[in-house]
Every structure is written in C-alpha cells, then in structure tokens.
Amino acid sequence: MGLKQIKNLKCVLCGKKYHPDEVDYICPDHDNDGVLDVQYDYEYIGSRFKKSSLASSQEMSIWRYKPLLPVGIDSRVPPLSVGWTPLYQADRLAAELGIAKLWVKDDGRQPTASFKDRASAIAIVKAEEKGADIITTASTGNAAAALSGLCASLNKPNVIFVPESAPQAKITQLLVFGSKVILVKGSYDDAYDLCMVAAQKYGWYNRNTGYNPYMTEGKKTVAFEICEQLNWNSPDRVFVSVGDGCIIGGVHKGFKDLMALGWIDKIPKIMGVQAEGSSYLYQAWKGNENVLTKPAIDAATIADSISAGLPRDRIKAMNAVKQTNGAFVCVSDKEILAALIKLARGSGVFGEPAGAAAYAGLIKSLNTDLVGRDETIVVINTGNGLKDINSALKATKTVGSEPVVVEPRPEALDKAIRKLVPVQ
Numbered sequence: 001m002g003l004k005q006i007k008n009l010k011c012v013l014c015g016k017k018y019h020p021d022e023v024d025y026i027c028p029d030h031d032n033d034g035v036l037d038v039q040y041d042y043e044y045i046g047s048r049f050k051k052s053s054l055a056s057s058q059e060m061s062i063w064r065y066k067p068l069l070p071v072g073i074d075s076r077v078p079p080l081s082v083g084w085t086p087l088y089q090a091d092r093l094a095a096e097l098g099i100a101k102l103w104v105k106d107d108g109r110q111p112t113a114s115f116k117d118r119a120s121a122i123a124i125v126k127a128e129e130k131g132a133d134i135i136t137t138a139s140t141g142n143a144a145a146a147l148s149g150l151c152a153s154l155n156k157p158n159v160i161f162v163p164e165s166a167p168q169a170k171i172t173q174l175l176v177f178g179s180k181v182i183l184v185k186g187s188y189d190d191a192y193d194l195c196m197v198a199a200q201k202y203g204w205y206n207r208n209t210g211y212n213p214y215m216t217e218g219k220k221t222v223a224f225e226i227c228e229q230l231n232w233n234s235p236d237r238v239f240v241s242v243g244d245g246c247i248i249g250g251v252h253k254g255f256k257d258l259m260a261l262g263w264i265d266k267i268p269k270i271m272g273v274q275a276e277g278s279s280y281l282y283q284a285w286k287g288n289e290n291v292l293t294k295p296a297i298d299a300a301t302i303a304d305s306i307s308a309g310l311p312r313d314r315i316k317a318m319n320a321v322k323q324t325n326g327a328f329v330c331v332s333d334k335e336i337l338a339a340l341i342k343l344a345r346g347s348g349v350f351g352e353p354a355g356a357a358a359y360a361g362l363i364k365s366l367n368t369d370l371v372g373r374d375e376t377i378v379v380i381n382t383g384n385g386l387k388d389i390n391s392a393l394k395a396t397k398t399v400g401s402e403p404v405v406v407e408p409r410p411e412a413l414d415k416a417i418r419k420l421v422p423v424q
C-alpha cells in the first residue's frame with residue numbers, strides 16, 4: 001500500500017531502512033531492541049500542509065495533524081476525541097517558583113484520562129489498516145485503559161496484560177470497556193514479556209511500547225499542540241515523566257518534525273523525570289552507561305505509571321535528552337506526593353503521581369540550578385489524579401488535610417467550622 005508521507009522506517013541501532021510494508025514492528029537484527037523510527041518526506045508534507053490551514057481547522061484532536069501522522073489519509077479514526085488538551089498558563093506557580101513563564105499541559109483531560117490515548121488512537125488505526133482481529137498490549141495500566149476505551153469506541157476485541165498490582169481505577173476501566181484482562185502476578189516487565197509471547201503465538205496486533213514504531217508518532221502530537229497553542233513559539237524547556245521512555249521520545253520527535261518543516265526555530269531542552277525507585281535512565285545518563293548492555297533494575301515507586309525496570313524505549317529516550325541538551329532528573333516518592341498537592345493547589349490540575357512527577361522534577365531542577373529562572377517552561381501532566389485515589393489521599397495526609405465530620409445539627413456547626421476557618 002505505502003503512505004506518501006512516509007519515506008521509510010529506520011532502525012535506531014544500525015540505521016537500516018525498511019519499507020513500511022516490509023516490517024511491522026522492529027529491525028529483526030537485534031532481538032527486541034531494534035526500535036524503528038518513522039522517517040517522513042517533509043518536502044511532500046510541507047508542500048500541502050501549512051500552518052495557515054491548521055489555523056482554520058475545525059478538527060480539535062490529534063487528527064488535525066493527520067498529514068504528519070503515519071496513517072492513511074482515508075483511514076477510519078476512532079470517534080473518541082483524543083488530544084488538543086488544554087495548555088494552562090500557571091502564573092501563580094511560576095511566581096511561587098520564581099520563574100518567568102510556566103505552562104501546564106493537562107493530558108489528564110484525555111478521554112481515558114491519560115496521555116496514552118495519543119498512542120493507542122494510532123494503534124487502533126494501524127491495526128485496522130492491517131486487518132487485525134485482536135489487539136494486545138501490556139501496560140502499567142494507562143496504556144491498557146487507553147487501548148481499551150479506544151477499542152470500545154470502534155468495537156475492536158482486545159486482550160490486555162497488566163500487573164496485578166495496578167491501581168484499581170485502571171483495572172476497572174478495562175473491565176468497564178469490555179477488554180479481556182489478564183492480571184499478571186508480577187511486575188509490568190513480567191506482563192510485557194508475557195504479552196510479547198502471546199502476540200507472537202496468537203498473531204495479535206501488538207501495541208507494545210518500544211516495539212510498535214507507531215506509538216512514538218501518536219505521542220509526538222503533544223509537541224505539535226504545545227507549539228501551536230503557544231503561537232508557534234517553542235518553549236525553552238519541557239518536563240515530562242519517564243518510565244519506558246516512549247512519551248519523551250515522542251515529545252522529541254514532535255519538535256523535530258516541526259523543525260524539519262521550518263515551523264519553529266528551536267527544539268526545547270527536554271527534561272526526563274524519573275522516580276528514585278525506577279531510575280534506570282537517570283542512572284544510565286548520569287553514569288554514561290550503555291543502555292544496550294545495562295541490565296534491568298528492580299523498579300518500585302508510588303508512581304506506578306513510570307515503574308519500569310527495563311525501559312523499553314530507552315534508546316529514543318536517551319536521544320531525546322542528549323540531543324536537546326536536556327537532563328534526566330530523579331525525584332523521590334515523597335517529592336512526587338508533595339508536588340501532586342502543589343500542582344493541584346497552584347493550578348487546579350490534579351495529576352496522578354506519574355503526572356505530578358514532572359512538576360516535582362521542575363522543582364528539583366530549580367533547587368539544583370539546572371534551569372534558568374528566565375526560561376519559559378512547559379510541564380506535562382500525563383495522567384489524571386482520579387486514576388489513583390489511594391496515592392492522592394496519602395498526599396493529602398502528608399499536608400495534614402483532613403475533613404471535619406459533623407453531626408447534622410446547627411449547634412454542632414460552629415465547633416466544626418472553627419476547626420477549618422477563622423470565624424468571629
């Protein structure tokens with residue numbers, strides 16, 4: 001078939017190029033590590049896709065950028081509205097932090113409440129283009145919920161592998177949407193390995209992160225939106241939390257696309273934020289270790305969405321930070337919970353721990369002078385706080401927020417109120 005906007009799929013390890021019809025997932029020469037990068041024909045795209053046509057586009061979703069996406073121009077897209085999430089100017093937080101300009105991109109506002117909808121939307125289209133009957137993925141929870149919801153919108157059967165320990169809200173989403181759910185008695189990494197075996201064995205379409213080359217392409221739409229929402233001025237720096245590294249690689253790809261088209265004049269420095277208990281990429285970056293030989297670590301953090309012992313998209317993730325002169329930052333669970341509250345109270349954006357981790361990374365970077373005070377900064381909240389109520393409640397306890405319980409009698413009111421606010 002062939003898509004005119006795509007030149008080829010290029011292996012990030014050996015540079016070998018494939019026609020998109022030639023391989024579905026990875027370069028076969030390096031076990032499962034040969035992640036492919038989709039290479040576009042920017043001249044072709046630029047000749048028929050303009051900033052001005054976007055300005056008049058009524059399509060308020062990722063599909064407004066369809067000519068820059070790896071899907072057929074006539075391919076059916078899911079009806080759920082993915083993307084075009086709000087970018088809030090967070091002046092109060094900026095003042096609190098003593099920085100010039102801060103924006104919060106709220107991907108908790110996606111249809112299944114996380115950033116993963118951007119990738120799963122592409123997965124569904126690609127699976128349909130391939131005529132696949134069943135789609136599968138492994139996930140810490142959000143990629144699963146995203147695939148699940150988007151499949152429900154198109155009535156596509158899917159099988160999902162998640163660790164048994166995934167937060168209840170995420171597992172509930174899967175069951176509500178009607179996915180076939182396999183709870184793995186183990187970590188996300190275990191679920192991933194099992195899902196890979198299943199996809200191969202039963203011939204299912206494989207959405208897995210760091211394996212399916214098209215997931216990066218969905219995730220890059222956040223960079224398009226940020227630039228368009230800032231009137232095509234790219235920010236100085238972007239903070240994003242990192243587990244497998246697919247989102248950060250996607251963010252990088254989006255800015256690279258816009259540079260190649262000449263639509264922006266710089267690529268922001270990209271800051272990858274990891275949790276202390278799951279800091280494979282931070283360690284590798286800091287210690288200049290080779291991510292192809294560095295073994296998996298044991299991952300454990302309250303930010304379940306970024307708990308990954310062996311980040312599957314580690315090559316693209318490392319490139320994103322190194323090629324933009326960014327940095328990896330590592331934050332403790334305690335710092336994440338503190339940031340969750342600060343972000344919510346300072347901007348009204350309630351993130352799940354992995355989302356708030358990006359904000360914790362900004363705070364940490366300012367404390368360690370990694371970031372200049374005059375920079376314009378975007379923090380991406382990747383997931384909605386309602387995804388993980390237990391962690392959010394824990395966070396409120398650390399700042400001493402407790403409700404006051406009252407008897408339903410007017411006489412009891414005064415005493416209760418005095419515990420909460422000053423009254424005469």
Ligand SMILES: *Cc1c(COP(=O)(O)O)cnc(C)c1O
Pocket residue numbers: 114115116142143209241242243244245246247248305306352354355382383384
């Ligand atoms: C998946 C996820 C991340 C991390 O994305 P990776 O591609 O795994 O690095 C961050 N935050 C949330 C809420 C996520 O669901």
Ligand SMILES: [Zn+2]
Pocket residue numbers: 011012013014015016027028029030034
């Ligand atoms: Zn290769």
